[in-house]
Amino acid sequence: MKEYKSLFKNLYNIDENVTYFVNICEKSLQDRFDELSDISQYNQVKILKAMQDEKLQATDFNWTTGYGYGDVGRDKVEAIYANIFKTEDALVRTNIVSGTHAISLALRSILRSGDHLLSITSTPYDTLQKVIGIRGNDPDSLINSGIEYSEIPLLADNSINIDEIKNNIRDNTKLAILQRSTGYSNRRAFTVSELAEAVSEIKKVKSDLLVFVDNCYGEFTEITEPTEYGVDIMAGSLIKNPGGGIAYTGGYVVGKKELVDRAASFLTAPGIGKECGLTFGMTRQILQGLFMAPKIVEDAIKGAMLFSKCFEKLGFRTIPATDDPRSDIVTAIELKKPEILEEFCKSIQFSSPVDSIFTPMPWDMPGYEDKVIMAAGDFIEGSSIELSADGPMREPYYVYFQGGLSFYHIKFALVNVLNNLNEKNLINI
Template sequence: MQFSDRIIKLTAEAERELRPQFDEFDRIAYVNTARVLEAFSAHRVSEAMFAPSTGYGYGDIGRDALDVIYADVFGAEAAFVRHNIVNGTQAIAIGLFGLLRPGDVMLSVTGKPYDTLNEVIGADIKNGDGSLADFGIKYDDVNLLPGGGIDYAGIEKKIAEYGDSIKVIFIQRSKGYMNRPTLAASEIGEIIKFVKARCRAYVAVDNCYGEFCDEAEPTAYGADLIMGSLIKNPGGGMAECGGYIAGTKRAVELASYRQTTVGIGTECGATIGQNRNMFKGFFYAPHTVDQAKKTAALAAYIFDKLGYPVEPAWSDERHDIIQTVRLGTPEGLCAFCRGIQSGSPVDAYVTPEPWDMPGYADKVIMAAGTFVSGASIELSADGPLRPPYTAFFQGGLTYESGKYAIMTAADMIISGK
């Protein structure tokens, strides 16, 4: 593709200005890579662990090794990683249903969670489909302060109101479809310290999009559960499906009984040939996340200079792989997504259109020219068709391919295509 001189010059300028940020991303990637390698060595990863198991999956040494590797790398007591967790929403649902019982309260301290959890929680939709609300579990939340800060006074008030009925304090690390800052793992640690000094609840963190963006995960700061998807950060672009749950021993055990059944937990589960890619993906993950962060920072710089509000700013620290660009109109949002799609390695000829995506209240447009369907560690962009028409951009297996797609999208925007 022939790019305009304006975009070529702006990209060169961006890469000069972003050098300090890129160096810091590389430093974090090295720290995390070293921790992964040390865990692989400590648990004697070998070719035999990549062999597939079938049926019940008894004695699958690869599955069992990957579980403890995730736990070690994430600073947790236990973990399980399974290819048949279909997405991050299911991983979170497994964790929540594992911890909560009838009469318990789930309190979200980062406002209303991501759209796809609405039906899981059942606070707004009561249709008997088996939500938490259907099982007599109450939900409440504390909104973030203007500017995205944590409302500690509001949290303290809710804890006093519900007392020991609060069983789960829920934290969403990333912004979801909200225009608010992503939380650093250390910030989540401060929330954990605050709530554990005031109640005995489990702290469960939706960790999607945040893995390996910081030097440590929320479990290293005391989270009882973190949950995420393997077609996001920790799969490194290699895992074809799956999810994980990590945390304290008892919390992970309870979650495992929802993944399989009480009395079986993590002892069963055939891997049917997925181990190799899950190991390889976790090995690649710190580097792949590094590439995605560089791609996001480049997008922030270019679109900021083109006059569009972006979050985070190009010079900010990054605690997840998501970059937002506020396009202001449905046409602008759709043009951005068309540009990302046409700059992708797969289905570049396809024109994305808004559609009624399951689990979302508004039509969503999604650009995802990915090798693995829906993989948001790969280059993708999406957004709900509601004001202020914000594109949520994430991923990029390589910085070079991400750069190409961003330049394509920017050229489409300025040319009005």
């Protein structure tokens, strides 16, 4: 439409060649976009049926005070999560402060001194490295608590080394961990089928070995979830995909009842477990966000795919590539130069509905080894299902772009990024 092209030019001084370039790239993706719509529709009906199965009522949005005894809505949320993820039980709480906290909670509740933790998908995400103790020297890390740790490197093509699983499982291996999303790495997210193959091999070698999946950024990107293929316990964050950009905070742990109960006891106290814990009136937001999540995830992936397509056309490497399978909402772009990474993030910040007046700068972010630059103008602070971009200031200067509550907002941000880089002669359109 001529109207929005002129709007871009008049309000934001966008070069019409940039808008034209993005539109051409978008048209080439229509078949892939149709596939994403099918996945979104499937997950929408799945979530609707779970809410109906658990007889969700308007009165469930009421909440208690104090200890939180008898909070029917809280229990209903957890029953709905267990239904969706096809697990025996779920723990969905506002006092789980992040995805890292949810993962740490699951690991710590299972592992004891002398146990062995094996990472099947190479080195975990940066923040989890301090939890485990492979970086830093926190006295409360898993390693400093007497837990052994080892990992299996990925193959040269960044796939899971299935053949090496049997050679790395020990007599005392208690838990195998798999990370679905890319994290700050140079690989694409593992698909559910790839994770399922690894889980199958683990169970062949040692049937009682517990399997954990870090599901952050992966929810509702496919029609099934890892817990449908033998995963014993899984965790994620409510300010990523399943919160739909509405949940203020929180995280979830789903899986076998015994393991969820242990996580609950670790979160509160033995003997208390799931029976206590305030929702602070967030039951409505948590469930409304969950209900909206499939469409928002669809738009986030469409936007991420459009970013990949445009930057590939300009000669940059993207992970995943446009034609690769998608199993999370993150796109990594190898920018090679620190100034491109900084300008990219500045453009994302400028394109945000909140805090657009601020300029992101690299800083020493807790939990990370290198300085990190982060751009996010979110309604919910730190919500990475909303438009955001970040990256460590280290070679080859990957930017990790994710989120966006609507495709149109993501597309506008892309136009801004490309226009800014083009004006500064960092790219040529």
